[in-house]
Structure formats: structure tokens, C-alpha cells
Amino acid sequence: xxxxxxxxxxxxxxxxxxxxxxxxxxxxxxxxxxxxxxxxxxxxxxxxxxxxxxxxxxxxxxxxxxxxxxxxxxxxxxxxxxxxxxxxxxxxxxxxxxxxxxxxxxxxxxxxxxxxxxxxxxxxxxxxxxxxxxxxxxxxxxxxxxxxxxxxxxxxxxxxxxxxxxxxxxxxxxxxxxxxxxxxxxxxxxxxxxxxxxxxxxxxxxxxxxxxxxxxxxxxxxxxxxxxxxxxxxxxxxxxxxxxxxxxxxxxxxxxxxxxxxxxxxxxxxxxxxxxxxxxxxxxxxxxxxxxxxxxxxxxxxxxxxxxxxxxxxxxxxxxxxxxxxxxxxxxxxxxxxxxxxxxxxxxxxxxxxxxxxxxxxxxxxxxxxxxxxxxxxxxxxxxxxxxxxxxxxxxxxxxxxxxxxxxxxxxxxxxxxxxxxxxxxxxxxxxxxxxxxxxxxxxxxxxxxxxxxxxxxxxxxxxxxxxxxxxxxxxxxxxxxxxxxxxxxxxxxxxxxxxxxxxxxxxxxxxxxxxxxxxxxxxxxxxxxxxxxxxxxxxxxxxxxxxxxxxxxxxxxxxxxxxxxxxxxxxxxxxxxxxxxxxxxxxxxxxxxxxxxxxxxxxxxxxxxxxxxxxxxxxxxxxxxxxxxxxxxxxxxxxxxxxxxxxxxxxxxxxxxxxxxxxxxxxxxxxxx
Amino acid sequence: xxxxxxxxxxxxxxxxxxxxxxxxxxxxxxxxxxxxxxxxxxxxxxxxxxxxxxxxxxxxxxxxxxxxxxxxxxxxxxxxxxxxxxxxxxxxxxxxxxxxxxxxxxxxxxxxxxxxxxxxxxxxxxxxxxxxxxxxxxxxxxxxxxxxxxxxxxxxxxxxxxxxxxxxxxxxxxxxxxxxx
Numbered sequence: 001x002x003x004x005x006x007x008x009x010x011x012x013x014x015x016x017x018x019x020x021x022x023x024x025x026x027x028x029x030x031x032x033x034x035x036x037x038x039x040x041x042x043x044x045x046x047x048x049x050x051x052x053x054x055x056x057x058x059x060x061x062x063x064x065x066x067x068x069x070x071x072x073x074x075x076x077x078x079x080x081x082x083x084x085x086x087x088x089x090x091x092x093x094x095x096x097x098x099x100x101x102x103x104x105x106x107x108x109x110x111x112x113x114x115x116x117x118x119x120x121x122x123x124x125x126x127x128x129x130x131x132x133x134x135x136x137x138x139x140x141x142x143x144x145x146x147x148x149x150x151x152x153x154x155x156x157x158x159x160x161x162x163x164x165x166x167x168x169x170x171x172x173x174x175x176x177x178x179x180x181x182x183x184x185x186x187x188x189x190x191x192x193x194x195x196x197x198x199x200x201x202x203x204x205x206x207x208x209x210x211x212x213x214x215x216x217x218x219x220x221x222x223x224x225x226x227x228x229x230x231x232x233x234x235x236x237x238x239x240x241x242x243x244x245x246x247x248x249x250x251x252x253x254x255x256x257x258x259x260x261x262x263x264x265x266x267x268x269x270x271x272x273x274x275x276x277x278x279x280x281x282x283x284x285x286x287x288x289x290x291x292x293x294x295x296x297x298x299x300x301x302x303x304x305x306x307x308x309x310x311x312x313x314x315x316x317x318x319x320x321x322x323x324x325x326x327x328x329x330x331x332x333x334x335x336x337x338x339x340x341x342x343x344x345x346x347x348x349x350x351x352x353x354x355x356x357x358x359x360x361x362x363x364x365x366x367x368x369x370x371x372x373x374x375x376x377x378x379x380x381x382x383x384x385x386x387x388x389x390x391x392x393x394x395x396x397x398x399x400x401x402x403x404x405x406x407x408x409x410x411x412x413x414x415x416x417x418x419x420x421x422x423x424x425x426x427x428x429x430x431x432x433x434x435x436x437x438x439x440x441x442x443x444x445x446x447x448x449x450x451x452x453x454x455x456x457x458x459x460x461x462x463x464x465x466x467x468x469x470x471x472x473x474x475x476x477x478x479x480x481x482x483x484x485x486x487x488x489x490x491x492x493x494x495x496x497x498x499x500x501x502x503x504x505x506x507x508x509x510x511x512x513x514x515x516x517x518x519x520x521x522x523x524x525x526x527x528x529x530x531x532x533x534x535x536x537x538x539x540x541x542x543x544x545x546x547x548x549x550x551x552x553x554x555x556x557x558x559x560x561x562x563x564x565x566x567x568x569x570x571x572x573x574x575x576x577x578x579x580x581x582x583x584x585x586x587x588x589x590x591x592x593x594x595x596x597x598x599x600x601x602x603x604x605x606x607x608x609x610x611x612x613x614x615x616x617x618x619x620x621x622x623x624x625x626x627x628x629x630x631x632x633x634x635x636x637x638x639x640x641x642x643x644x645x646x647x648x649x650x651x652x653x654x655x656x657x658x659x660x661x662x663x664x665x666x667x668x669x670x671x672x673x674x
Numbered sequence: 675x676x677x678x679x680x681x682x683x684x685x686x687x688x689x690x691x692x693x694x695x696x697x698x699x700x701x702x703x704x705x706x707x708x709x710x711x712x713x714x715x716x717x718x719x720x721x722x723x724x725x726x727x728x729x730x731x732x733x734x735x736x737x738x739x740x741x742x743x744x745x746x747x748x749x750x751x752x753x754x755x756x757x758x759x760x761x762x763x764x765x766x767x768x769x770x771x772x773x774x775x776x777x778x779x780x781x782x783x784x785x786x787x788x789x790x791x792x793x794x795x796x797x798x799x800x801x802x803x804x805x806x807x808x809x810x811x812x813x814x815x816x817x818x819x820x821x822x823x824x825x826x827x828x829x830x831x832x833x834x835x836x837x838x839x840x841x842x843x844x845x846x847x848x849x850x851x852x853x854x855x
Contacts, residue, residue: 640812
């Protein structure tokens with residue numbers, strides 16, 4: 001009878017029930033949201049604000065806090081969005097210093113406080129910034145490409161924008177980037193920002209005229225057994241591989257042949273020893289681990305290299321190793337005879353392999369060695385004159401710091417946490433542990449070196465950063481001109497010194513404005529006979545034994561060309577007035593305590609340069625300029641900026657430029673305080 | 675009763691989807707990024723915790739014998755203390771010593787001798803603000819020795835803050851991990 005009506009009722013009923021069900025199901029979402037942890041955090045933060053409110057204004061502000069998702073949106077930074085501040089509410093509130101998480105005030109960094117609007121949180125910490133639960137934001141979320149960076153590696157994120165070698169206030173990152181260069185990672189791996197890397201490893205031609213094959217085999221087997229701190233890594237070669245590689249290297253003809261028939265008379269051992277000490281080899285090399293360490297250890301050199309080779313090499317290092325950082329000293333033949341006698345007899349390593357019979361490598365072994373030379377990518381670091389071998393045999397590491405964990409090969413390392421930093425740490429410290437047959441050698445890095453390397457590698461995350469955020473390091477490519485340039489190259493000045501932002505860092509004093517600082521006469525005498533300027537340093541200027549005329553030319557060039565027009569040359573054209581000098585003396589000893597670091601008249605500290613020769617060495621205008629801001633000379637100068645005014649600086653300059661006469665007056669006036 | 679409720683029902687899905695959309699972005703969809711986030715292929719929120727739990731479980735199972743451990747020991751210093759250490763080694767260690775014991779190379783020519791910063795009594799007597807102030811204005815201005823220069827024109831406040839944090843880590847007894855460079 002009412003059949004159609006009845007079925008229509010059932011239809012309506014079904015529709016109603018499904019609607020209610022749908023409502024219930026959909027209500028799950030708001031209910032779930034209502035119980036989100038961030039609501040609790042925000043209420044907790046509000047109660048902390050209320051408790052800490054000291055003024056009625058703060059109280060009103062605390063009361064006005066509402067529960068809501070908070071986010072930082074930065075359109076200029078690749079449309080960056082993160083909502084970390086939904087829970088981390090106190091990051092910009094100094095009153096929350098020392099509070100428990102998630103309320104804690106952010107530690108001080110170059111970008112905090114004050115930088116959240118410009119950088120957000122995820123730019124530095126990575127993680128899933130759009131998430132509003134702890135597990136999703138912090139957790140190692142599967143398939144999320146950018147997991148939270150462990151705090152110890154946070155400096156890696158500085159390197160996303162900061163492209164320079166040295167990143168200020170990111171010491172670990174800077175150290176890691178330097179280590180990548182020093183250990184020679186770019187020899188095998190393509191790595192962004194290191195494309196300009198140049199190997200400092202020696203070229204390998206002519207080994208047969210330098211060493212004996214037993215030493216070479218011992219070196220290939222385990223380099224650190226002969227030089228514990230060498231940068232040459234251990235390739236864990238089998239004895240057969242060692243024999244083959246040694247045979248191949250033995251067969252490489254020298255770029256600069258030595259006359260083997262020349263008889264070398266015995267030199268004067270004692271004179272050689274004195275000459276060795278005077279030549280300050282440890283300004284670059286080490287002996288038994290002591291010295292600067294930028295150049296190889298010399299303990300045991302007498303066991304590694306024969307006297308004829310040492311003689312020829314020290315006479316002209318550039319003929320054997322055109323790219324070496326080592327300068328060419330102007331040694332006489334007698335100097336070389338004496339020096340090499342000392343090196344061959346005193347700097348020997350009794351545990352090094354002894355020389356055996358003369359060796360003629362069989363051709364088959366040479367060929368096998370050549371294959372190994374390619375297989376292990378030796379040419380990545382070591383050139384052989386006349387050959388053009390393929391380098392960079394390792395995987396391309398571009399963007400390694402942002403590689404998703406799913407794409408990493410953990411091999412047999414089941415013991416590792418599945419994270420990129422742990423994978424990198426294990427790769428760097430135990431590269432062969434992932435499976436059989438891997439070729440990466442073992443460098444013997446210490447744990448803190450590994451940490452620095454991982455930090456640097458994580459910084460190459462392949463992100464494209466807008467121009468406005470990019471901070472590029474100094475790029476110096478100064479080419480010293482003409483004859484000056486030829487001498488600078490011969491004496492390898494740029495191995496230690498910097499000119500116009502180019503050069504090494506063994507000497508901490510850049511030469512760019514040296515002509516505004518010192519007199520040409522003093523510089524010439526210093527080039528001819530260098531003496532300790534800062535007594536505390538072991539890396540000192542080396543006596544290059546250059547001819548008088550060359551020293552004069554170099555000094556003249558520096559005095560006239562390396563000048564900064566902002567630095568006045570002479571401020572006492574008629575001599576420094578006695579009363580200014582006397583007041584300067586009191587400032588020197590009593591107000592600024594300069595004697596804490598500087599030697600003057602046989603008294604004072606050993607840290608700064610001795611100042612006795614200021615009148616003949618320094619320019620008065622430079623002293624006054626320096627004192628009003630030493631960090632303008634170089635940002636990390638240790639001499640503190642005293643915030644000195646121009647009068648004090650001028651009087652101190654007067655005191656130093658008239659030393660010792662003004663000092664006598666101060667000595668009698670101040671009761672002889674040194 | 676039926677008609678009133680059911681009149682709504684055809685609209686319900688539409689209404690609810692709007693409601694859900696609003697809730698998904700935390701009830702605050704007035705910024706373009708938030709709107710974009712709601713529609714963008716962001717990680718599927720609901721499935722994510724389950725997935726991460728699953729992987730956590732599976733790794734725990736597969737390595738029941740040995741828990742995964744990082745190949746590196748835990749760092750002993752935080753970011754700020756590390757930056758402080760770099761500054762201390764650069765500017766301070768020559769007088770105060772690498773371990774802060776007042777025995778740096780330059781201390782031998784100084785009278786009075788540099789402070790032993792690792793002395794627990796000294797550490798207890800001085801507040802962080804006291805230490806920061808001496809670093810800033812130097813010994814001379816505080817009525818102490820001019821041997822301690824003022825660093826307030828050389829270092830910024832953050833650097834001084836980091837230095838003080840690092841100085842607080844000094845311990846009197848010789849430490850076994852003094853392996854810096």
C-alpha cells in the first residue's frame with residue numbers, strides 16, 4: 001500500500017544515519033586538534049608570562065595571548081614557512097632564558113635574537129617546519145628529505161648561505177672545510193665550493209733517483225708507519241699490490257734528472273746542523289712532530305731520500321716540484337754539502353726499511369701497477385710529469401648534505417642509526433667497513449676531525465639560496481707584477497704571507513699595506529737577516545740568503561706600492577715633542593699596560609712584537625693609526641682595541657718613536673716600573 | 675523533526691569540507707602561505723607518525739643484538755661554549771693557559787700573575803656578570819692589574835657572553851681529553 005512511501009522512509013533513514021556518521025567521523029579532526037600538544041604548551045607559556053609579568057603592560061600583553069598556530073613566512077627565502085614557534089614560544093623572549101623546553105629563550109648566535117623574521121627556524125635546524133606536532137617536526141619522519149639536524153652539527157646550516165672558507169662564529173664548519181681541502185677529498189670527489197682545489201701532494205716522477213724501493217714499499221703499505229702525522233691515507237694494499245705500484249712508480253722517468261756519477265765530498269756536519277737550525281725549516285716542516293706542520297715531517301728524511309737527491313732538490317726545489325710551496329734558498333754549494341751531510345746522518349729513522357739491492361722492475365709488474373694507479377685514483381692527488389691521468393674516481397658528492405637517507409647505502413653497517421650524519425661519520429672514519437672491495441682509503445681522522453668534516457659535508461645540501469642571502473668569502477687572485485712577481489715566486493712569499501687577499505696564513509701579518517707601516521731600510525735589513533719579531537712564535541721568517549740587490553729591490557717595491565692612503569705616514573715631521581713622548585710613556589706603562597705583551601728595554605711579555613727598534617722600523621703615523629683600531633689591519637689581530645682617542649695614540653707613538661730617551665724620563669718619574 | 679535536519683543534509687558534505695579545510699590549517703588561513711600549505715603536497719600528516727613508528731619498530735627488531743649507536747661520542751660542549759673556546763684560545767690562552775689555569779706562555783713575565791680561572795673558589799665568588807664586566811672593561815678600570823686589557827672594543831657582547839660560558843667549563847684537575855688540535 002505505502003510501499004513507495006516505506007522505501008522512501010528507509011532511504012531517508014539511511015541518508016540520515018550516514019550523515020550523522022559522516023559528521024562524527026569528520027568531528028574527529030577538530031577534536032584531535034583540540035587535544036594537540038601545542039595547545040597545552042601555549043597555555044603553559046601564557047601562565048608563565050602571567051607569572052613573570054612585572055608591569056601592567058606586560059600583564060595586559062600576557063592576557064591577550066590566544067591559542068593559535070604561529071608561523072614564520074619568508075617569501076624572499078624560497079617562500080620559506082615554519083611553525084616551530086607554535087610550541088617554541090619563548091625563543092625571542094629574554095625572560096625565558098634558562099626556561100625548560102619548549103619555552104626556552106634561543107641561545108645567542110649571530111642571527112638570534114632578531115633574526116627569526118629573516119631566517120625562520122628550519123633554515124638553521126632543518127626538520128619539518130610546517131608540522132605542528134613534536135613527532136612530525138623533530139622526528140626522523142620517513143621520506144621527509146630534511147630531518148632535524150642534530151645540535152652538534154647545527155653549524156652545517158651556516159654553510160648553506162656562507163660560502164667562504166672561514167665562516168665567522170662557525171669554528172667547526174670552518175675547520176671542516178679546511179680539512180676537506182687538506183685531506184684532499186676533492187682529489188677523488190666532485191664537491192661544490194671546492195672546484196678550485198689544488199693538491200699539495202708531491203709529483204711522483206723520478207722516485208728511483210730519490211729513494212730506495214724498500215722505503216717506497218713501506219710507505220705504500222702504511223704511510224703513517226714512517227710519518228705518523230702524514231696526510232697520505234692508508235689504502236690497505238695487499239703485498240702484491242704494493243709491489244706492483246712500487247714497480248710502476250719506479251719506472252717513471254724524472255722530470256729533472258740528477259747526474260748519478262757526480263761524487264759528493266763529505267760536508268761539515270756541525271756547520272750543516274747550524275745552517276739547518278738557522279734556516280728555520282720548522283716554520284713550515286715538522287721535526288719529530290714539532291713545527292708548523294704545513295709541510296712534511298723531516299725526521300727520517302735521511303732514511304727516505306739519498307744525499308744526491310737532497311743536494312739537488314735543496315739547490316732548486318722548483319726544478320723537481322714546480323708547484324711546491326717551498327722557496328728556493330740561495331744556498332752555496334758548500335752550504336748544500338754541509339746541510340745534506342747533516343740531514344743524511346742525523347735525521348734518520350732507524351725503524352725505516354733499509355735499502356737493498358738495486359731494483360729493476362719487471363715490465364709485467366709495471367703494467368699491473370699502472371692499473372692499480374688508475375684503480376685507486378692516485379692521480380687525484382699526485383701528478384706524474386708527462387702523464388695526463390683521470391682524476392676524481394669517487395662518487396660525485398654534490399648536494400651530499402641534503403641526500404635523503406633512503407638513498408644512502410649502509411651496506412653491512414647494521415649497527416648504524418639510519419641517519420645521514422651517522423652515515424657520513426662512519427664513511428669518513430671507517431670507509432672500508434661498509435662492504436668488501438671499496439676503494440676509499442682510511443685517513444685516521446680523530447673524532448673531532450670527523451665531527452668537523454661531517455659538519456662541512458652537511459653544509460653542501462644542494463639548496464639554491466637567493467642572492468640576497470648568499471655570503472661569499474674573499475676571493476683574492478693577486479698576481480704580483482714584473483720582476484717583483486718573479487722574486488715573490490722564487491722565494492714563494494705567498495706560501496706564508498698575504499698580499500691583496502691572496503696567499504698563505506703562516507705569517508699572520510698581511511703585507512698589503514706594509515709600506516705604510518715599516519721603513520724600506522728596515523725591511524731590506526730584515527730580508528737580509530730576519531730576526532724574531534714576536535718571540536713567542538715558532539713559525540718565523542726564514543733567512544732566504546738573497547743577494548743584497550734583490551732585498552733592496554723588494555723593500556723598495558713594498559715601501560712604494562704596498563701603501564694604504566688612509567694611514568698617515570709621518571705625524572712628527574719635526575720630531576716628536578718631548579712632553580708628548582713623556583705622557584705617552586706613562587700611558588704605555590700605567591694606563592694601557594702595553595708591557596704585558598711587548599718587550600721594551602729588556603722587560604715585558606713575549607707575546608707581541610718587541611718594540612725597541614720602533615724608531616728605525618715603524619712609521620709614526622702607522623703607530624697612531626694602529627692604536628685607534630688594530631683590527632682594521634686584520635680582523636683577528638690580538639692586540640686589543642682600547643678605544644683609544646687620537647691624543648693618547650699620538651702620545652704613545654711619540655713615546656715609541658723617541659725610545660729610549662723618553663723612557664729614561666718615565667723611568668725616573670714613575671719609580672722605575674718596567 | 676526529519677525535514678529540519680534532512681534539509682541540511684545535502685549541504686552537509688560541502689559545509690564539513692569547508693570546516694575541515696579551516697581546521698587543517700589551524701583555524702588561521704588568512705596568510706597565503708598557510709592557504710598554500712593546506713593545499714600543497716605537504717607530507718601527509720595522518721600517515722606520517724604511523725610510518726615513523728613502524729620504521730622505529732623494525733630497526734629495533736632487526737638490531738635486537740646491538741642498538742644502533744652513533745660512531746661519534748657525544749660532544750662535551752654546546753655551540754656557545756665552543757665559540758667561547760675558539761675566542762679563549764685566540765685571545766686569552768697565551769696568558770691564562772689553554773686550560774685556564776693562569777699558566778700560559780706569556781704569564782711568566784707578568785706581575786701579578788694571570789688569574790687561575792679553574793679555581794673553584796674564584797668561580798664561586800664571581801657572577802657571570804662580574805666576569806663579563808672584567809672582560810669588557812679590563813683589570814685597570816676595575817682596580818686590578820692593567821695586565822688584563824679591556825676587550826669591550828674588540829669583542830661584541832655575544833662573544834663576551836660565549837667566553838664567560840666557556841670559562842665556566844674550566845675544571846681544576848687536569849682533564850684527560852685536552853686534545854685540541
